[in-house]
Amino acid sequence: MTGGLRTNLRVVGALGWRSIRQTFRRPQLMAPILIFPTLLLAIQVGGAGRAVDLPQFPEVNGFLDFMIAGAMVQATLLAGNSGGIALALDIEMGFTDRLLAAPISRFAIVLGRLVGTAALGALTAVWFLAIGLIFGAHIEGGVLGVLLIILLVTCSAVAFGGIGAAIALRSGSASVVQGLFPLVFVILFLSTAFFPEDLLLEPARSVAEWNPLSFIVDGIRDLVVSTFSAGQFFEGVAALALMGLFGIGLSAAAMRGRLRRG
Amino acid sequence: MGLQADLATIRALMRRALNEILRVPGAAIPGVLAPTIFFLGLTAVFGNLTLLPGFTSESYQSFLIPVSLMQGAGFTGAATGVNLARDIEQGWFDRLLASPAPRPVLLAGLVLSASFRALVPATVLLVIGFSLGFHWPGAGGLAIALLITMGMAIVAAAWGTTIALKFKSQSASPLMQAGMLVLILTTTAYAPLALLSGWLQEVARYNPVTQIVDAARQGFVGGVTWNETWPGLLALAGLTALLVALALRGMQRTAD
Numbered sequence: 001m002t003g004g005l006r007t008n009l010r011v012v013g014a015l016g017w018r019s020i021r022q023t024f025r026r027p028q029l030m031a032p033i034l035i036f037p038t039l040l041l042a043i044q045v046g047g048a049g050r051a052v053d054l055p056q057f058p059e060v061n062g063f064l065d066f067m068i069a070g071a072m073v074q075a076t077l078l079a080g081n082s083g084g085i086a087l088a089l090d091i092e093m094g095f096t097d098r099l100l101a102a103p104i105s106r107f108a109i110v111l112g113r114l115v116g117t118a119a120l121g122a123l124t125a126v127w128f129l130a131i132g133l134i135f136g137a138h139i140e141g142g143v144l145g146v147l148l149i150i151l152l153v154t155c156s157a158v159a160f161g162g163i164g165a166a167i168a169l170r171s172g173s174a175s176v177v178q179g180l181f182p183l184v185f186v187i188l189f190l191s192t193a194f195f196p197e198d199l200l201l202e203p204a205r206s207v208a209e210w211n212p213l214s215f216i217v218d219g220i221r222d223l224v225v226s227t228f229s230a231g232q233f234f235e236g237v238a239a240l241a242l243m244g245l246f247g248i249g250l251s252a253a254a255m256r257g258r259l260r261r262g
Numbered sequence: 263m264g265l266q267a268d269l270a271t272i273r274a275l276m277r278r279a280l281n282e283i284l285r286v287p288g289a290a291i292p293g294v295l296a297p298t299i300f301f302l303g304l305t306a307v308f309g310n311l312t313l314l315p316g317f318t319s320e321s322y323q324s325f326l327i328p329v330s331l332m333q334g335a336g337f338t339g340a341a342t343g344v345n346l347a348r349d350i351e352q353g354w355f356d357r358l359l360a361s362p363a364p365r366p367v368l369l370a371g372l373v374l375s376a377s378f379r380a381l382v383p384a385t386v387l388l389v390i391g392f393s394l395g396f397h398w399p400g401a402g403g404l405a406i407a408l409l410i411t412m413g414m415a416i417v418a419a420a421w422g423t424t425i426a427l428k429f430k431s432q433s434a435s436p437l438m439q440a441g442m443l444v445l446i447l448t449t450t451a452y453a454p455l456a457l458l459s460g461w462l463q464e465v466a467r468y469n470p471v472t473q474i475v476d477a478a479r480q481g482f483v484g485g486v487t488w489n490e491t492w493p494g495l496l497a498l499a500g501l502t503a504l505l506v507a508l509a510l511r512g513m514q515r516t517a518d
């Protein structure tokens with residue numbers, strides 16, 4: 001391993017660890033990632049749980065089984081948003097400028113933040129799996145399913161974190177990134193995160209049909225409500241790859257723009 | 263003379279809070295945007311719940327609108343708490359406490375301003391709802407819904423004030439918002455009581471806000487009756503008394 005690569009990996013590790021500690025130390029960053037989606041999950045399962053009696057509803061063990069994937073993806077979207085807010089705060093406070101002046105790769109700075117967001121993604125996957133199992137959900141995909149769920153949710157956090165980081169780098173303002181919080185729910189409501197596509201009302205149904213988030217949620221959900229099916233899984237992976245490339249591409253462009261502006 | 267001075271102080275504090283809407287229009291956006299997104303989003307997602315046997319309305323928009331009005335009031339009330347925390351952080355509230363105005367008067371100015379500010383998201387939601395064609399609740403039904411919305415904003419503002427006085431920091435704002443959100447959503451927000459499942463049905467049965475939501479909803483899903491109205495008004499009065507007392511206690515302690 002070359003010295004430069006080793007240094008960059010150390011930087012990524014250190015910034016990732018800092019990002020995780022920062023999130024746990026600031027309740028205003030942590031609360032939206034775990035507490036809010038958990039509350040919403042509990043309330044929606046209790047409030048709309050009888051939806052499983054509707055004729056078009058797919059066969060599931062319970063509404064909780066159906067909803068877990070949506071809650072996980074919601075948490076990763078919010079983790080991406082929180083990561084963006086934290087990066088914007090670093091920019092506002094001058095910490096990012098000091099990193100940019102250091103002899104390290106610019107990419108390592110963004111990657112360090114994304115490593116932290118990925119760890120939060122893995123944590124949310126474990127959290128919602130544990131909540132699901134405690135409250136009677138069945139993970140039909142078994143142990144392999146659990147591992148693949150954790151992998152998909154972690155990758156989702158990286159993909160959405162990339163978009164959050166790009167907005168933070170472009171705007172340099174925490175309030176701008178925070179202002180995108182409601183947009184997370186627009187994207188969620190226009191996907192299959194909370195209800196099956198066939199039961200959504202128009203125009204949400206048409207949008208959900210092509211929303212990449214629907215493919216990601218359905219890929220994760222399939223591992224909860226049935227055994228592994230390659231088609232659904234790889235559709236989710238493809239959508240994730242698309243979102244990931246989009247997020248990382250945007251971040252790289254935003255970083256270049258920030259460096260050009262000085 | 264004392265009463266006149268108190269009323270003038272309340273008016274001045276209300277004018278200061280309402281001025282924010284004119285001077286910083288962006289400040290009102292979160293309180294308007296969040297309930298609007300939830301109203302439109304939840305309608306699109308859960309709209310087919312009305313097909314369940316026993317659902318009390320054919321239109322999910324009509325069923326959901328009072329909950330969105332309550333959410334708007336909740337966010338507006340919480341914003342009052344956030345603004346108070348900002349005033350505490352910046353030392354402006356200390357100057358108010360040093361003035362000869364009695365504490366209940368200061369609190370009245372804060373919570374009453376929230377009740378009027380709550381009419382902003384309510385108006386937006388009602389315009390959207392009517393343009394989407396939901397059931398006209400009648401003048402009486404609409405008046406009750408708006409009165410309850412203003413009342414819930416007072417409850418939320420009193421809660422936000424209590425939290426702001428306790429933590430003295432804007433970082434406590436998620437607690438202000440989440441507290442009201444939980445109180446409002448653990449009711450018949452998504453479906454009638456008989457169609458709720460598990461723990462939520464039990465919580466909703468005893469949550470006083472269920473009565474408040476049902477009273478605000480009656481005109482939108484059917485006719486207005488006194489039997490449906492008085493439990494909601496009673497629950498609202500009880501919650502207001504409790505949370506205003508808590509806020510007042512916080513204010514007295516801050517003064518000590």
